Amino acid sequence: MSMLTFRIHHLKGKDVVNMDSTIKKKNGVPPHGGIDKLFYKTMFKDLFSDPCTVRFWDGEEEHYGEGESKFCLIFNEPVPKADIINDPSLAFGEAYMNGVVDIEGSVRETIESLYNNRSSFLRQGHLYNKAVRLLSNNKKRSRENIEHHYDIGNDFYKLWLDETMTYSCGYFAAESDTLCQAQKNKVDYILKKLNLKEGQTLLDIGCGWGQLIISAVKRYNVKALGVTLSAEQHARVTERIKEEGLEDNLRVELTDYRELAGSSFDRIVSVGRLEHVGKDHLREYFSHVNQMLKDGGASLLHCITGIHEGNGGTNSWINKYIFPGGYIPSIQELVAHICGEEFQLVDVESLRRHYGRTLERWAENFEKALPEIRKTRDEVFIRMWRMYLNSCAASFNSGNIDLHQFLFTKGVSDDIPWCRDYLYRAC
Numbered sequence: 003m004s005m006l007t008f009r010i011h012h013l014k015g016k017d018v019v020n021m022d023s024t025i026k027k028k029n030g031v032p033p034h035g036g037i038d039k040l041f042y043k044t045m046f047k048d049l050f051s052d053p054c055t056v057r058f059w060d061g062e063e064e065h066y067g068e069g070e071s072k073f074c075l076i077f078n079e080p081v082p083k084a085d086i087i088n089d090p091s092l093a094f095g096e097a098y099m100n101g102v103v104d105i106e107g108s109v110r111e112t113i114e115s116l117y118n119n120r121s122s123f124l125r126q127g128h129l130y131n132k133a134v135r136l137l138s139n140n141k142k143r144s145r146e147n148i149e150h151h152y153d154i155g156n157d158f159y160k161l162w163l164d165e166t167m168t169y170s171c172g173y174f175a176a177e178s179d180t181l182c183q184a185q186k187n188k189v190d191y192i193l194k195k196l197n198l199k200e201g202q203t204l205l206d207i208g209c210g211w212g213q214l215i216i217s218a219v220k221r222y223n224v225k226a227l228g229v230t231l232s233a234e235q236h237a238r239v240t241e242r243i244k245e246e247g248l249e250d251n252l253r254v255e256l257t258d259y260r261e262l263a264g265s266s267f268d269r270i271v272s273v274g275r276l277e278h279v280g281k282d283h284l285r286e287y288f289s290h291v292n293q294m295l296k297d298g299g300a301s302l303l304h305c306i307t308g309i310h311e312g313n314g315g316t317n318s319w320i321n322k323y324i325f326p327g328g329y330i331p332s333i334q335e336l337v338a339h340i341c342g343e344e345f346q347l348v349d350v351e352s353l354r355r356h357y358g359r360t361l362e363r364w365a366e367n368f369e370k371a372l373p374e375i376r377k378t379r380d381e382v383f384i385r386m387w388r389m390y391l392n393s394c395a396a397s398f399n400s401g402n403i404d405l406h407q408f409l410f411t412k413g414v415s416d417d418i419p420w421c422r423d424y425l426y427r428a429c
Contacts, residue, residue: 038080045086046075051119054112072115073107095319099386109388110365113396156211156234161374162367167211167238170274170304171357171405181363184356189217192271194425195302195349195409197418198222202268205229205294207259208275212239219252224269228254229262260286265294270301277306281329284339292343295412300348303408306357308332309401324390330403337408345410348418354398357405361395 039058046056046066053067055074065071079102085093097103105112156167163169164182172184173191192214198204200223206215209228212235219226230236236256243252259275270291279287291301308330321328333350340347368375368391375384397403411418 038083041083041086042077048121049119050112050115052111052115054115073105073112075112076104076106078102078104089318091317091319092322095323095389098389099323099382101381101385108392110362110392110396110399113393114400117396117400117402156238158375158378161371162364166213168213169210170360171353172360172363173353173356174359181360181367184360184363185213186217188356189214191425192273192302192304192407193218193222195407196269196271196300198224198269200224203227203266204269204271205259205262205265205267207270207272208278209235209239209254210273211235212242212254214271214273215239215252215254216242216246216248219248220246224251226252227265227267228252229257229259230254231256231258260290262290262294266296267294268296268299270295270299271304272302273304275305276303277328277330278325279329280327281331284331284335285342288339288343288345292345292412297413298411298415298417300409300411300415300418301345303336303410305336305406306330307336307404307406309403320390323386333404333406336406340408340410345412346414347408347410349407349409349422351407352404353407354401354404358395358398361391361398365391365395 039062042056042058043064046054046064050066052072053065053069055071056064056066057074057076058064059077059079081093081097081102094103098105159167159169164180164185166182166185166189168185168188171188172179172181173188174184175187179187196204198218202222202224204215204218204224204226206218206226206228209215209230212228215226215228216239218224228239230239233256236254239254243249243254276284276287295301310332337347337350365388368387372384398405409418
């Protein structure tokens with residue numbers, strides 16, 4: 003994912019001690035609700051970069067910052083302090099999902115305000131679910147993880163994705179571009195970077211609903227193979243191939259890319275798939291690409307990237323409810339693996355702002371589709387997806403995470419044009 007991420011960091015021990023000390027200095031020991039309130043009041047003191055209001059379960063309000071509040075956090079009941087200290091990401095994520103916490107104002111802007119405050123204690127350390135590191139994404143678990151997110155129904159995704167059913171970062175070449183146009187732009191941009199030639203072979207690892215491989219076959223007359231672990235996606239791509247009459251040059255398989263041993267391709271592309279590979283399998287991914295890519299061939303990797311190496315760019319709430327087994331590698335890790343396979347790194351480009359805007363459009367479409375979504379989904383599911391889409395948009399907008407495209411070749415290749423202007427010419 004596709005992914006992304008709503009990353010909340012853990013409280014440092016000294017912060018918790020200071021909060022508890024503040025509470026103990028009060029006259030006597032206040033009731034449980036009072037303890038929680040004092041804990042919250044201290045926690046929110048310097049948490050956001052914008053003025054805001056916190057409304058507690060008894061109706062009391064606390065204002066933070068100077069000026070008019072940009073948003074209001076509403077606690078309908080206390081979230082146990084121990085849960086927040088142990089895992090704030092999971093605690094607040096579940097609290098919002100279950101209606102324990104509400105937000106008056108923009109969910110996205112609330113999360114952005116948190117991330118934009120670089121001095122906040124939630125920015126000072128990273129919470130990464132240790133259990134996730136112990137779970138290796140073998141072939142069976144990889145399939146289960148993909149099914150968890152992508153096989154909840156094509157009809158659901160159709161309600162808020164664009165007409166091409168593209169579930170990855172768009173490319174907004176103009177301010178006026180619609181989401182659909184941005185997704186078509188992205189596909190065109192990637193195919194230009196790959197410098198495809200008629201008759202070449204193309205592999206798409208994690209082909210989604212097929213827009214990229216279908217466009218490649220129709221526009222460049224290549225022979226393409228798409229692989230996916232999602233049965234729902236596989237079914238739809240198969241239908242599209244028949245509808246377009248592309249059976250001679252295009253096929254899609256419901257399989258793991260690691261099952262393609264012995265196959266070789268002129269070009270290999272992967273859009274939003276690496277985030278599901280897992281930290282322990284990054285080297286394996288690039289090794290398989292190396293084995294399958296012909297000498298002089300080119301590969302493009304389009305994926306979310308973390309800022310700091312080893313952090314994973316994810317959290318326990320995302321791992322539990324959205325993308326189990328997900329891992330967001332840092333740029334340093336990816337470059338190291340690319341160079342480790344002795345690939346020639348040709349081009350690296352950040353599309354962070356494009357993904358922020360893409361997610362904003364998805365979130366808007368999601369809200370517009372709520373009457374239909376509510377026919378088959380409950381409020382917990384709706385609030386979970388609202389938090390996911392908006393917090394991911396906030397994460398990209400604030401620079402908490404990034405999106406990069408890496409173009410690399412197997413051996414020295416002079417096929418790529420000398421200058422980048424070819425990427426911006428109309429087809």
